[in-house]
Each structure stands twice: as structure tokens, then as C-alpha cells.
Amino acid sequence: MVPYLATVIAILRKDLAVEWRSRQLLAAMLIFTLLVILIFNFALELDARVRSEVSAGVLWATFAFAGTLGLNRSMAIEKEGKALDGLLLAPVDRSVIYMGKTLANLSFMLAVALFTLPIYSVLYNVDLLNGGFLLVLLLGSWGYSAIGTILSAMAIQARSRELLLPVLLFPLVIPVLVAAVRASSFFLQDLELIYIWPSLNLLIAYGLIIPAMGFMFFDLIVEE
């Protein structure tokens, strides 16, 4: 168990190290996110009254789009020097690669959120420093990364991979987005937990089922 986890973390650290050296991805995701929020501002004419209800939706839609940048890039670095072969040659279970990559993608999403939320709060005067909200952020990003990593591993081996990933991803990630928006919104409006539980349960269920599928299928996806 421990060597398994240690290897997962080694892969996670490697992905973070690569990103730290080049810093291309985080910068791109951050700028992209801020621009999208800006566009939403004009598209939806967010006035003060409506803002707190709509914030959850705007933020999650933004993260969903920015997330695809991270997913694409994370797999692309393995394709560049055919480094994925290096991982496949190692005496590690293929699911270790899946877990490492999912955690890396999760980290990127959370990093982007960490920058975006304070800025959004300031721009729209909405208090996002809410424990429940941050919990939903974590659960939602986890579900998103779990399905996204599986699909980006498939898309990277197809033609027109950047075009393909969003098309494959968005229909399957809707449960996460809908539940996350619902739960986030309620947390922000300080509603009682009893209303929020169903959405949280769904996020947790998704966050267990999809990684299980990833464990089962990742080997079949990366092998030749």
C-alpha cells in the first residue's frame, strides 16, 4: 500500500515540478479564468441583488472550461517525448499513473480556484470564504479531474485531440457541475444542511464511482 501511494505521489510531484519549471499551464488557466469571468459580467449583467445566487453557476462554468486546458496539457507532456512509455515500462501498476495524474489535475484546478476566488470576491463583493463552499469546490474538482483524466488519456491518442476532449467530457461531467452549483449556491446562501445533503451525496457518489472506473479501465486505455 505504502509503496503504491509513494509512487502516486512521485508522479504527482513530477507533474507539479514540470509545471513549476515551465509555468505555462497555470498562467494560461489563470488568465483564461479571469477573462471568462469578465465576459460573464457583461453577458449576464450581474447586478448586486442577483449576484449571490448566480455566482456559483458563473464560477463553476468558468472552472469547467478552464479545466480542459489543464487536462489537455497534463496528458500532452507525456506525449511530447513519448514519456508515457517511460511510465509504462516501469514496474508499477497502470492505475498508479491514473491516480497520480488525477491528483495533478486536481491540484491545478484548486490552484486556479485559489487565485480566482479572492479576485471574484473583490470584484463582486460576494463572500466566498465559506467552509461548505470550499468543500464543494474540493469534491467537484475531484469528480471533474477523475473523469477528465480518463477521457484525456483517450483523447490524446486520437486525431484532433484538443477538439475531442470537450465533446467527450461535458456530457459526462454534467452531474458534477449541476450538483456542485446547487450545493455551492446553497452554502453561499447559508441554507440548512438538510437541503444541501442530496447534492453532496451525489458528488460523493460520483467521486467514488468514476475513480473506480478509472482504476479498471486505465490499463486498457494506455496499453498498445
Add this chain to the structure above:
Amino acid sequence: MSSKSIAARPRFLTLLSTLSALLILAATWMVFFFAPREAVMGEVQRVFYFHVSTGWVGMVAFLSAAIAGIIYLIRPDKKWDVFAVAAVEIGLVYSFVNIVSGSIWARPTWNTWWTWDPRLVTASVMELTFLAYLLLRQSMEDPERRARFGAIYSILGSLTVPLTYMSIRIWRTIHPVVIGSGDPGAKGDFSMTQPMVTTLMFSLLAFTVFGVTLLWHRVRLGWLSERVEEFRLKSMEM
């Protein structure tokens, strides 16, 4: 469907095709002339029979594609892949008719082309999922990988669709949606009389038989084109 008789259309299939055509005609007649006029909604309610029948067959088609996918992953035999593609295509057509007929029904009933109710949205998401399935297949060059990825995606899709339904159900029950008709209970409930039930059952049967016929034709088409491809590649090597 054995490979030695592959070129000639099996006689049973021809019979089945004729039977389906007759059943569909009969069902259509029943829908328009046998089933009674519904009191509240009027003539447009007759769309319901097509809506439910196609919806049901569409879902079964997608589910069988996913099951074929599972079987393929366990035992990689090309025939399961050919079946899966055929099932998805049939499912897409049926589900599309389902969605459109639902829309036609909604318009006069609630004065809107679209309601954001869980079933309609989930049906649309299901449709998009399996369209993505076809797109995925189209982007893969290696046939073995194409089949494998298709299988995995159809399994993932079949898992997320019910989750989508639940997530939207949760959404609707707690917080009525402002967009659209604004009536969360808008499912158009009406009590069904006996002739209606009979008509529905018969439509279901007719569309199922028709679906199976289409599926069989499509599987044959898929299998034949595989054989053509095989011969083509073999002849290139000579």
C-alpha cells in the same frame, strides 16, 4: 448471421422487415383512430404513444450498446463492436424522435417548446453522450483501439446518465426553475383508459420490432463492410 451466408440476406430478416412495416402501420392506425381523444389535451396527446415507445426503445438500445461494450472488453471479438455501433446509431435515431415528439407535445400543452424537467434534459444529455461516442470512434484509426475506447466510453456514459437524471431531479425538487415553463409538475399527467393502454402496449411492440429489424440490418451492414475492408487490405499486400 454466420459468415458463410453473409452475402445473402437471411429469409427471416426479410420476413421480419415486412412484419415491422405492417406493425408500424397498424400502430399508427391505432394511435389515430382507435385510441380515444384525451379530454384535457386533445389530439396532440396522441404524440404520447410515439414519444414513450421511441423513448423506451432508445434507452434499451443504448444500454445494450454498453453491455456489448462490457462483453467486448472481456472477450475482444469484433462482432460485439459491430453490434455496439449499430445499437448506438439506432438508439440515437429513436432518442431523437423521442426528444422531438416530447417537444411537439409540450408546445400546445404548456405553451413552450422546451421544459427543463429531468427526463427531457437527461434524454438530451444521453443523446449528446452517444453522439460524442460516434465522434470518438471517428477519431480513432486503429480498429482494435477504436472498439476498446468505444466500449469504455459507452460504459462511462451509461453510468453518468442516471447520475445526471438524479442531479437534475435534486435541482428541480428543491428549487423550481425560473427559465421555461415554470411549472415543475409539468409532466402532463392524465389518467389512462383501457383503449389507451392497449394502444400504448401495441405501439411499444411495434416500435420494438421495428427497432430490432433496423438493428439487424445495420449489424449486417457493419459486418459486411468489415469483410470488405479485410479483403481490401489483404489484396493490397499481394
Add this chain to the structure above:
Amino acid sequence: MISTRGLGKRYGYRWALQDVTLNVGPGEITALLGPNGAGKSTLLRILATLSKPTIGDCQMANFQLPQQAAAARAHLGFLAHQPLFYEDLSAEQNLAFYAHLYRIKRPSERIAGLLKNFDLYLRRHEPVRTFSRGMQQRLALARVLLHKPRVLLLDEPHSGLDLAGVVILDEVLRGLAKKRTTILFATHELERAQSLARKVVVLANGKLVAASTGKSVSPSSVYRRALRIANRKA
């Protein structure tokens, strides 16, 4: 310890490899000779467990493939066409990552030792992106030797190397053979096969055309025959 029997690999309807039977013992350097497109890379990838054979038996380092592929990997080393590195990371970081994957004990010592052997120690902190092809090949060789594999597979290892690099490579391979490592390298250059290998196996159009069974068989005639067969389009 490489042993295959009737190995075949099919892509779609095309057979890339057919009925490949070969044996390489410990301490032997064997050359896999063949023109481009013969299937050398395909065969090596199967032996390296990156690809599964369609039919046939395969045993690497006494592990049955594909069932025991995971266990076999710890004892295999594969030098591919591509260097398999993360270009933004440094030489040392790359080796450290792989050392972790292979669970090397006392990794920093081993990495430093290998870097010094391959004359890369001075540039160990620089990103691999800045290395020349020859340097990357040397680093790849270092990576492949990290876990002291019992079987070494190399796909055209001499390509892109300057004279100094070739000398180092040949020296390393001969040294490893003395230590009973099984070595199989693919090449399309006759001179390479002759100078380095004791045994030559010829592949053409996915089939084993000939194999020398001892020191007495001249690879040149065997190779010429292979080319003739390949050009005949049987």
C-alpha cells in the same frame, strides 16, 4: 534470457510480425538486423511489454508474457527511439523520478555514479531540453541502466551518436555482456551488427528470414539474402 515462439502481431488486418521464434541467452549480444519497416521496433516493443502479441509465446527473464508482464518490467531495460524524458526537468530530476519508479535503493549515489560514467555530471542540473542528441542518448542509456536490468533491449541505439558516443556505448554493452546481461539491439546497419554482436537475427517484412547459429556464419550473406527476399514481395 529472451525466448519467443511463433510470435505474431496484427494491426487491424495487417500482420506486422509473423511466426517469430528466437532465443537469446545471458551474456549474449544479439543484433536484430533488418531494413526499415521490417518490424524490428514492433518486436522490441512486445519484448519490452509495451505491446501485447496477437499470438505466440514469449518469455523474458524467465517471466511469461503477457501474464507476468508487470513482474518482468523490473528486470527489463528498453532504450527506445525517443529519449523518454521530461524536457523541462533537469537530467538529475529525470533520473531521480525513474529511480523512484524502479524503487532503487540509495538513489542519489547511483544517479551520481551513472552521470559521471556517461560524462553528464557537470550538466546534471540543466533541463534536458538543452542537451544535444548525443547527450540525450547517453542520459537515456543511464536511465535504462538505473535498475541494473537482466535483459537490455535497444532500438537503433547508435543513431544520432557521434564517434565518442559510439565508443562509450559499445564499451558499456560489452561490459554488461561480461556480467551476463542479455542484450538485443536493433539496427539496419550491417557494420554495427558485425562489430558488436556475436549472433545476428534478420527480420524482413515481419518474418525472421535467417539467424546465424554460431560465430562462423557471416552476417553479410545472410543480410543480402534477407534483402532479396524482402524485395521479392512474396
